[in-house]
Amino acid sequence: xxxxxxxxxxxxxxxxxxxxxxxxxxxxxxxxxxxxxxxxxxxxxxxxxxxxxxxxxxxxxxxxxxxxxxxxxxxxxxxxxxxxxxxxxxxxxxxxxxxxxxxxxxxxxxxxxx
Amino acid sequence: xxxxxxxxxxxxxxxxxxxxxxxxxxxxxxxxxxxxxxxxxxxxxxxxxxxxxxxxxxxxxxxxxxxxxxxxxxxxxxxxxxxxxxxxxxxxxxxxxxxxxxxxxxxxxx
Numbered sequence: 001x002x003x004x005x006x007x008x009x010x011x012x013x014x015x016x017x018x019x020x021x022x023x024x025x026x027x028x029x030x031x032x033x034x035x036x037x038x039x040x041x042x043x044x045x046x047x048x049x050x051x052x053x054x055x056x057x058x059x060x061x062x063x064x065x066x067x068x069x070x071x072x073x074x075x076x077x078x079x080x081x082x083x084x085x086x087x088x089x090x091x092x093x094x095x096x097x098x099x100x101x102x103x104x105x106x107x108x109x110x111x112x113x114x
Numbered sequence: 115x116x117x118x119x120x121x122x123x124x125x126x127x128x129x130x131x132x133x134x135x136x137x138x139x140x141x142x143x144x145x146x147x148x149x150x151x152x153x154x155x156x157x158x159x160x161x162x163x164x165x166x167x168x169x170x171x172x173x174x175x176x177x178x179x180x181x182x183x184x185x186x187x188x189x190x191x192x193x194x195x196x197x198x199x200x201x202x203x204x205x206x207x208x209x210x211x212x213x214x215x216x217x218x219x220x221x222x223x224x
Contacts, residue, residue: 042214042217044214059115103147103159105158
């Protein structure tokens with residue numbers, strides 16, 4: 001049973017560029033949440049996708065957008081990259097069924113903006 | 115908005131000593147989760163607490179949810195070097211997303 005997978009593992013971009021990060025949830029999970037984790041800090045909630053729609057959104061600008069596909073996989077897009085966007089981007093999958101809310105995190109994508 | 119705080123920020127213990135981290139929310143929570151993140155790794159789910167005053171145990175780990183559902187604690191008995199990492203609590207207000215605390219970084223000296 002594959003866990004949560006994310007790609008790429010590392011990414012280096014230049015200010016102003018755009019980036020797309022990908023996530024495949026754990027088998028049986030239908031909900032994907034994205035988090036940004038700066039060095040030495042806790043994960044900050046970006047948004048959550050369920051049934052291909054953005055259900056909740058954290059305090060992040062519109063430069064951050066996402067998508068969920070019919071197979072529950074998800075993408076996170078960030079436009080007009082800033083130096084401050086450098087962080088570990090984590091994808092967490094869960095299921096709405098049963099009200100568990102247990103989140104399984106992927107290994108993350110380390111984004112460096114220069 | 116909802117804020118989640120954790121103390122202490124860092125804790126250094128000798129192997130075999132006990133360790134406790136505390137989590138406090140600015141609002142009442144519907145549930146709270148605890149995660150462990152090893153250096154260079156990703157958060158790993160430990161447990162979820164839902165009921166007021168709930169206490170759950172996992173081997174040497176004891177988790178407690180406060181009566182008012184605004185605070186929680188994680189206690190590790192007789193720490194081992196494998197306990198090294200950062201422990202995060204994540205609180206959820208009814209219908210909202212989980213808000214993570216800043217974490218408590220635990221180091222265990224052999």
